[in-house]
Amino acid sequence: MAFEDDKVLPVITNQKMNDYLKELAELAGIDEPVRQTYYRGNERIDEVTPKYALLGTHAGRRTFICNALALGIPPQVVMKWTGHSDYKAMKPYIDIADDIKANAMSKFNQL
Structure with missing residues (x-):
């Protein structure tokens, strides 16, 4: 078809x-x-x-970026995938991923 x-x-x-x-x-x-x-x-x-x-599609894009960074995929790779050419535009997503990682580590430290 x-x-x-x-x-x-x-x-x-x-x-x-x-x-x-x-x-x-x-x-x-x-x-x-x-x-x-x-x-x-x-x-x-x-x-x-x-x-x-x-x-909307942009919400999906933001979610993808945050999840990829939280999984440890390097920002440069995510930027290439998403077409971001400016590190400054990626910085808010990196900050969110860092917060997610810090929160996960604090849970681990409570054991």
């Missing part, structure tokens, strides 16, 4: 992929409420949104 332009798999837009991810997560029952706080001028706004509504 071939799709448009003789592609093996269909090519869809990023927005359509995000719509499908949200729908799938809703069907899977990933609906815990998530509180988000932001400011519009001096006004504080609190919103509660079901988790499935917040999912």
